[in-house]
Amino acid sequence: MKAADNGMSTSTAATATGAGVMVGGAMMTPDKDIVDNAAGSADHTTLVAAVKAAGLVETLKSAGPFTVFAPSNAAFDKLPAGTVNSLVTPEMKPTLTKILTYHVVPGSxxxxxxxxxxxxxxxxGEKLTVMKSATGVMIKDAKGGMATVTTADVISKNGVTHVIDTVLMPAQ
Structure with a gap:
């Protein structure tokens, strides 16, 4: 549903009923963890593959709580050609891990x-800056890049996910 005050898709009413939120053609429900919810989304196959390649599945299935700014497949598609294929190779695991953990904030x-x-x-370890207005929420990364939250408040049993339209990049 659309929130009248910020234009973002939110799950406030759906969460209250326990129904969840549709993301990528799948229902994201509060009884699943962040990874299991993301794995059901057709819009997050690249992110799920990257989380697996980085060895972060167990971490993101743990109790948390975590806030995850989850880039969609379209966000990864904005990266230069070949970037994703390069990042998921074993020799790039430290870089991939750094990028992915830059999308995670402790707490819910x-x-x-x-x-x-x-x-x-x-x-x-690095910082993100929230830019919030009547039209929505954006997240500014260390390099000045901006990601728009396209679906907010996807509640999982170990935190909350906000779908974003751009991959955030740490300073180094």
Missing amino acids: LTAANLTDGQVLTTVQ
Whole structure:
């Protein structure tokens, strides 16, 4: 459903009923963990493959809680040609892990918990900046890139996921 105040797709009413939110053609439900919900989304196959290649599945299935800014397949498609195929190779695992953990923040932060100008410290250690307005939420990365939250508040049993349209990049 669309939230009238920010234009984002949110799950507030769906979560209250326990129904969940549709993402990538699959119902994301609060009784599943972040990984299991993402694995059902046709829009997150690249992210799920990357999480597996980086060896982060067990971490993101743990109790958390985590807030994940989850790039869609279309977000990964914006990267230069060959980037994703290169990142999922064994020799690039440290770089891939750094990029993926840059999309994860400790705690469970819904869109309502995010404020304009808020600085979030990622699991990777670097910062993200929240840009919030009447039209929605954007996340600014260390290199000045901006990702728009296209679906907010996908609630899982170990945190919350916000679907984003751009892969965030750490400074180094």
